[in-house]
Amino acid sequence: MQIVFAAFTLAGGLIAALAGVYGLRQTRRIARSGHFAIALVKPVPPGAERVLLAFETADGRLMEIPSPVPLAEGRSIRLAYDPGDPRDVVVDGHRRTGVDGGFVVAGAMLTAIGIALALPVF
Template sequence: MQIVFAVFTALGGLVAVVAGLHGLYRTRRVTRSGHYAIALVKSPPPGAERPSLAYETRDGRIMEIVSPVPLPAGTDVRLAYDPDDPREVVVAGHERTGVDRGFVAAGLVIAAVGLLVAVLGA
């Protein structure tokens, strides 16, 4: 029974590592190869917690998306967007890489605990 717990613990840790690495990769990809725009932060719609971001892409499309981070309404922010999918954005100064690094670190610790339990329990 202990080995089952160890395997599930290690797998859970690996899932957290993959999620964190994917977040870091996505943020890096969008900020390095994306296009930049200035977005207007609009008030959140009724029932929503986060505001909307309205910006114009290089090809003239007007985009309005839900902000990935909380921001004060009525301000302007600089963001990077993916030219292939302009709804995928990273708000400058609010990249949240700390959260992704936290997932990687916690996942590695959890996976190591699972492996340790598997080795000591066998």
């Protein structure tokens, strides 16, 4: 039975660590090589939780997406967006690397616990 707990803990740890690494990589990639735009922070629409960001892409498309971070409405902010998918944005000054770093740390800890649980079985 202990090997089952070890396997689930190990798998959960690996998934959490990979999710954190992927998030950090995406944030870094978009911030480094994405296109920049100035976005207007619009009010929260009915039934939503976050304000909307309205901006124009380099090819002239108008985008209106929910903000990935809490922001005050009625101001302008600078953001970087992925030209391949302009809905994927990084707001300057609000990169959320702490959340992704937390996933990496928690995943590493769960992976270590999973290995420690599996060692006595073998």
